[in-house]
Amino acid sequence: MNxxxxxxxxxxxxxxxxxxxxxxxxxQAVDDVSLHVTAGExxxxxxxxxSGKTTMLSILAALLQPSSGRILLDGMDLSSMGDKExxxxxxxxxxxTFQANNLVPYLTAVENVELMLRLNNKLDKTGKLRARxxxxxxxxxxxxxxxxxxxxxxxxxxxxxxxxxxxxxSLVLADEPTASLDTERxxxxxxxxxxxxxxxNRAGIMVTHDLRMCEFVDRVLLMQxxxxxxxxxxxxxxxxxxxxxxx
Amino acid sequence: MKQLFTxxxxxxxxxxxxxxxxxxxxxxxxxxxxxxVLFIAALGEGLGNGNREYISxxxxxxxxxxxxxxxxxxxxxxxxxxxxxxxxxxxxxxxxMLGTSNATLILADGEAPLKVALLGVEPxxxxxxxxxxxxxxRSNLAKEVIIDKSTALRSGLQVGDAIVLRTTQGTDDKxxxxxxxxxxxxxxxxxxxxxxxxxxxxxxxRPKSAAELNVPNPIPNVILIKLVDPALTELAxxxxxxxxxxxxxxxxxxxxxxxxxxxAQQSTLNTQGGFTLFIGILVIGGFFQIQxxxxxxxxxVLKAIGTANPVVAWAAIFQIIIITIVGVxxxxxxTFLFSLTFxxxxxxxxxxTTSAVALAAxxxxxxxxxxxxxxxxxxxxxxxxxxxxx
Numbered sequence: 001m002n003x004x005x006x007x008x009x010x011x012x013x014x015x016x017x018x019x020x021x022x023x024x025x026x027x028q029a030v031d032d033v034s035l036h037v038t039a040g041e042x043x044x045x046x047x048x049x050x051s052g053k054t055t056m057l058s059i060l061a062a063l064l065q066p067s068s069g070r071i072l073l074d075g076m077d078l079s080s081m082g083d084k085e086x087x088x089x090x091x092x093x094x095x096x097t098f099q100a101n102n103l104v105p106y107l108t109a110v111e112n113v114e115l116m117l118r119l120n121n122k123l124d125k126t127g128k129l130r131a132r133x134x135x136x137x138x139x140x141x142x143x144x145x146x147x148x149x150x151x152x153x154x155x156x157x158x159x160x161x162x163x164x165x166x167x168x169x170s171l172v173l174a175d176e177p178t179a180s181l182d183t184e185r186x187x188x189x190x191x192x193x194x195x196x197x198x199x200x201n202r203a204g205i206m207v208t209h210d211l212r213m214c215e216f217v218d219r220v221l222l223m224q225x226x227x228x229x230x231x232x233x234x235x236x237x238x239x240x241x242x243x244x245x246x247x
Numbered sequence: 248m249k250q251l252f253t254x255x256x257x258x259x260x261x262x263x264x265x266x267x268x269x270x271x272x273x274x275x276x277x278x279x280x281x282x283x284v285l286f287i288a289a290l291g292e293g294l295g296n297g298n299r300e301y302i303s304x305x306x307x308x309x310x311x312x313x314x315x316x317x318x319x320x321x322x323x324x325x326x327x328x329x330x331x332x333x334x335x336x337x338x339x340x341x342x343x344m345l346g347t348s349n350a351t352l353i354l355a356d357g358e359a360p361l362k363v364a365l366l367g368v369e370p371x372x373x374x375x376x377x378x379x380x381x382x383x384x385r386s387n388l389a390k391e392v393i394i395d396k397s398t399a400l401r402s403g404l405q406v407g408d409a410i411v412l413r414t415t416q417g418t419d420d421k422x423x424x425x426x427x428x429x430x431x432x433x434x435x436x437x438x439x440x441x442x443x444x445x446x447x448x449x450x451x452x453r454p455k456s457a458a459e460l461n462v463p464n465p466i467p468n469v470i471l472i473k474l475v476d477p478a479l480t481e482l483a484x485x486x487x488x489x490x491x492x493x494x495x496x497x498x499x500x501x502x503x504x505x506x507x508x509x510x511a512q513q514s515t516l517n518t519q520g521g522f523t524l525f526i527g528i529l530v531i532g533g534f535f536q537i538q539x540x541x542x543x544x545x546x547x548v549l550k551a552i553g554t555a556n557p558v559v560a561w562a563a564i565f566q567i568i569i570i571t572i573v574g575v576x577x578x579x580x581x582t583f584l585f586s587l588t589f590x591x592x593x594x595x596x597x598x599x600t601t602s603a604v605a606l607a608a609x610x611x612x613x614x615x616x617x618x619x620x621x622x623x624x625x626x627x628x629x630x631x632x633x634x635x636x637x
Contacts, residue, residue, distance in 0.1 A: 058630055063629055087550075087553055087554075087555050088553070090553035091552065091553025091554070091555075094553070098548065098551070099634075102548065104258075106262040107261055116552065118254055118257065119254060119553055119558075120553075121250050147265070163552070
């Protein structure tokens with residue numbers, strides 16, 4: 001069994017490769033990607049369509065096993081875990097928001113948020129109060145008992161953000177969280193998301209095709225053809241990118 | 248385990264409450280299937296009961312038939328000597344003659360005549376049904392009868408009433424005046440209400456074939472045998488076979504199965520009931536399969552955020568169990584209300600055991616029907632469900 005050296009990062013990947021066999025040969029969807037995110041850091045993963053960012057996100061979310069490489073979350077290696085352990089990691093250590101259809105349609109906003117606490121067997125009075133406070137902070141204090149079908153896309157995204165954060169995960173992942181929102185709502189959602197990541201000291205990764213949203217992140221990781229080709233880490237670089245720079 | 252059931256129960260109930268209309272609709276369908284299954288079971292019980300009621304309630308363990316009569320009561324003829332022979336066999340406590348025939352009960356006030364089974368029994372011997380009202384038959388020649396509850400219900404006759412029985416001898420109708428001295432509980436025979444006459448009286452009034460007209464002694468169809476020890480039927484059968492000529496014996500159960508049409512009728516109704524349950528499985532299975540297909544992405548989200556497969560599976564199982572129970576209760580209530588509207592002539596009997604078996608089968612078909620959909624739900628890949636696999 002390979003020894004995995006301890007990591008000082010909330011999340012660290014080491015030489016992650018994901019390859020698929022197709023009729024046309026082997027495709028490297030993710031090709032030797034090593035990255036790290038510290039607690040309290042919000043990172044954007046950008047790249048053109050087919051660059052491998054969604055595959056990378058799925059691997060980080062413990063939804064997909066890499067072909068090789070290591071993914072260390074709080075020092076624990078996701079790549080060596082079985083299905084049950086990975087489900088447990090998703091439940092306890094990871095918060096996730098998706099592009100759309102994020103919420104359970106038969107649960108109200110507050111029930112959707114509380115669901116994470118229920119799944120972790122941590123729903124008590126304090127948890128219920130925190131769920132309400134979090135939703136109120138996200139401007140949904142009046143929508144606690146609304147079902148997803150009674151809320152706008154932006155409101156649903158904010159409920160999903162609350163659900164992703166309520167159980168104090170180490171890693172929060174967002175897959176195109178602004179895909180179905182208008183510009184104003186998109187900025188509001190990402191700004192709120194970034195604020196909570198920083199405030200609660202989580203490691204956050206957002207996959208986005210909309211470079212304008214990078215304005216709120218601490219680093220931008222650019223992927224192309226499955227490889228991590230560039231990292232933008234200074235404020236100026238990031239703002240240039242957000243104001244219309246290209247990949 | 249408690250956590251598993253709590254969370255899956257929570258998800259199941261929340262979804263049902265949020266989609267009450269849809270789930271109620273399926274419960275109603277299960278309710279209709281329940282109604283159908285219970286009615287088929289009750290019809291089977293009613294028809295079977297109408298055929299075997301008298302035989303199944305006999306205080307006897309064996310029936311003696313004429314040899315080679317294939318255990319058919321109507322085809323069997325025994326002489327009175329056989330009765331004496333059987334009574335002498337060791338282990339036989341009592342034996343009584345039974346003669347079967349048909350007659351028509353003429354009712355007053357222009358009511359339609361009632362066709363009845365006219366049964367000749369020996370007063371005080373095995374075969375005479377115990378009365379619940381009035382008195383037993385007094386002698387073999389008395390001009391009196393015991394009617395069963397079914398006859399009493401349909402005719403309105405009471406103890407002490409005079410009756411007229413019509414039989415047809417050749418081409419001539421004969422009318423016989425008799426008196427009702429007792430009423431027994433339900434004792435239908437061959438799907439007809441019964442009238443029990445003393446054996447000799449029965450022999451005098453029953454229609455006879457030309458060959459029987461000149462026979463001096465009355466001829467029973469079969470002899471009903473009560474044993475000292477009901478557990479020793481096999482031994483008694485062996486002794487009778489060895490000591491009494493020209494008879495075959497059958498247990499009550501064998502005799503019931505040999506009743507004309509009984510087995511065919513019961514197997515037909517059981518097949519119908521089975522097919523109805525099978526249709527129930529398909530309906531419930533189809534509904535849940537469609538439902539799971541509609542919420543693939545929803546299940547994908549649940550799995551992606553860390554919901555374990557057993558939670559997803561048990562949530563589906565709980566839903567199936569809940570709506571099946573609701574459906575069966577609705578169906579049971581409908582069945583009860585419908586049953587109140589049926590006249591006593593309709594052969595429908597809601598027997599506790601049969602109904603309980605039908606209800607248990609209905610409760611099992613829900614989860615059985617949903618098995619495929621549960622398997623499908625468990626195999627949903629969150630990556631594919633969320634469209635992240637491309």
